[in-house]
Amino acid sequence: MLNKKILSLVTLGLLASPLTLGTVNAEGHGYNLSHKTIDREVSKSFQNGILDSNTINQLGNEIKNSRSFSVKNFNTMSTMNTMSFSTSSDEDFILETEPNEEFFNADNTSYEKPLLGHLLSTEEYYDYDLHKVVVPKDGLLYVAGADNSENIDLTFVAWEKDYVESDRFIYLDNWTEEGIEYQVYQAKAGTYYVEVYDYDQELDIDNNTEADEYIIATAFEEDNVAPSKPTVNKVDNNDKVVTGKAEANSSIKVKVGTTQIGTAKASSTGTYSVTIKPQKAGSTLSVTAIDFANNTSVAATTKVVDVIAPAKPVVNKVDNNDTVVTGKAEAYSTVTVKRGSTTIGTAKATSTGSYKVAISVQRAGTKLTVAAKDAAGNTSVATTVTVVDVIAPAKPKVNRVDDNDLKVTGKAEAYSTVTVKVGTKTLGSSKATSTGNFSVKIAAQKSGTTISVTAKDAAGNTSQTTAIKVVRH
Numbered sequence: 001m002l003n004k005k006i007l008s009l010v011t012l013g014l015l016a017s018p019l020t021l022g023t024v025n026a027e028g029h030g031y032n033l034s035h036k037t038i039d040r041e042v043s044k045s046f047q048n049g050i051l052d053s054n055t056i057n058q059l060g061n062e063i064k065n066s067r068s069f070s071v072k073n074f075n076t077m078s079t080m081n082t083m084s085f086s087t088s089s090d091e092d093f094i095l096e097t098e099p100n101e102e103f104f105n106a107d108n109t110s111y112e113k114p115l116l117g118h119l120l121s122t123e124e125y126y127d128y129d130l131h132k133v134v135v136p137k138d139g140l141l142y143v144a145g146a147d148n149s150e151n152i153d154l155t156f157v158a159w160e161k162d163y164v165e166s167d168r169f170i171y172l173d174n175w176t177e178e179g180i181e182y183q184v185y186q187a188k189a190g191t192y193y194v195e196v197y198d199y200d201q202e203l204d205i206d207n208n209t210e211a212d213e214y215i216i217a218t219a220f221e222e223d224n225v226a227p228s229k230p231t232v233n234k235v236d237n238n239d240k241v242v243t244g245k246a247e248a249n250s251s252i253k254v255k256v257g258t259t260q261i262g263t264a265k266a267s268s269t270g271t272y273s274v275t276i277k278p279q280k281a282g283s284t285l286s287v288t289a290i291d292f293a294n295n296t297s298v299a300a301t302t303k304v305v306d307v308i309a310p311a312k313p314v315v316n317k318v319d320n321n322d323t324v325v326t327g328k329a330e331a332y333s334t335v336t337v338k339r340g341s342t343t344i345g346t347a348k349a350t351s352t353g354s355y356k357v358a359i360s361v362q363r364a365g366t367k368l369t370v371a372a373k374d375a376a377g378n379t380s381v382a383t384t385v386t387v388v389d390v391i392a393p394a395k396p397k398v399n400r401v402d403d404n405d406l407k408v409t410g411k412a413e414a415y416s417t418v419t420v421k422v423g424t425k426t427l428g429s430s431k432a433t434s435t436g437n438f439s440v441k442i443a444a445q446k447s448g449t450t451i452s453v454t455a456k457d458a459a460g461n462t463s464q465t466t467a468i469k470v471v472r473h
Helices: 010-016 053-065 199-203
Strands: 115-117 128-135 139-147 154-159 169-177 180-187 190-198 214-222 241-245 251-256 259-265 271-275 284-290 300-303 324-328 334-339 342-348 354-358 367-373 383-386 407-411 417-422 425-431 437-441 450-456 466-469
Touching: 128 139, 128 214, 139 154, 139 190, 154 169, 154 180, 180 190, 190 199, 190 214, 241 284, 251 271, 259 271, 324 367, 334 354, 342 354, 407 450, 417 437, 425 437
Parallel strands: none
Antiparallel strands: 115 214, 128 190, 139 180, 139 214, 154 190, 169 180, 241 271, 251 259, 251 284, 284 300, 324 354, 334 342, 334 367, 367 383, 407 437, 417 425, 417 450, 450 466
């Protein structure tokens, strides 16, 4: 974000004079440079949104409203030092000095004055000029240029020393206004160089004279305003990225508390995607944007949403005597017990996950489903249990048995297995019918013998014994 503190733009008013301006050559994303850099393409992507319209308008307005110099007649004498102007003097300009085609002998520029020069070729080389500009702190460097002649196809571009390219110095944008080309760069504090070149010399057009001049001016805009608070899309406990929007090209940092869990750079349109490890539901993430000048935004915060269902509950055995269902589930989840679609009980699990759901006694063989729902509304897969039969059958009812009888009959629990014994000796057994009737074959027993009869259900529960004595027929 940019604070509109432009150190010196008034001098750019010198460029707003009624010169016969030549074509200022700016070719989109790249420029054709001197013989040292010819064929080197400056592919620095446009970064929309870094410069807002207010900044551009302010620059233009300050130019238009500043001193207006009428430079109608450039003197054609042999040196720049003897040039005269109808409404200005040499003190209004920095005059180019040769040689200045190497980084070590580049001319110094000033934010207070523009630099005036010409591009005259010799037999040894095509003329190109290097001008040094010092950026005092992180911010935006503007370079403006124009010429007074159709003989000059003016091309200029700013570089790091020795044509190094890094993220310390990034081309952002250019525009032309009233025949003046403006370029803007995002720059870390340091020294940079503006290279000026007459492109038509590369086309073997050598028609420049000492009357053909160019002018270069620089301005600096401090960046001391923090980026706006980033926007953050929903983050859940399955997510491995945090996404959202922030200032274009800013560095995004994601933290949990004071621990940084991820960082990434926003795109030229401000979108970002920061890789993280999945975080626990309820964790608070803070997201900040740091711009090129190390200004840090207010942190945006978001809570990690729980989208993971609890694990299937563990259910302890439920029998047909029980009035509670117990087991383990996700801590603090709500446990619901159903018979078919009917809810027969619900309760909340403790901090350790144990739960106890009150129910009415259920019949043996009934199927119960038990599910856990967390605070976010995620419901587990249900656990199904069958109510176990732990209740022994009632004592069988036994009809009279005499010493001629070859069977024992009576009533017991339906489908139970009825066993007839004398002492520890089993005389016989059979299964009761669906109505509970039974008939067990035995050998005839002596009168006075005590017979014991029991019923055992399918769950293995055995009734109390019914004892009768064999009578005389």
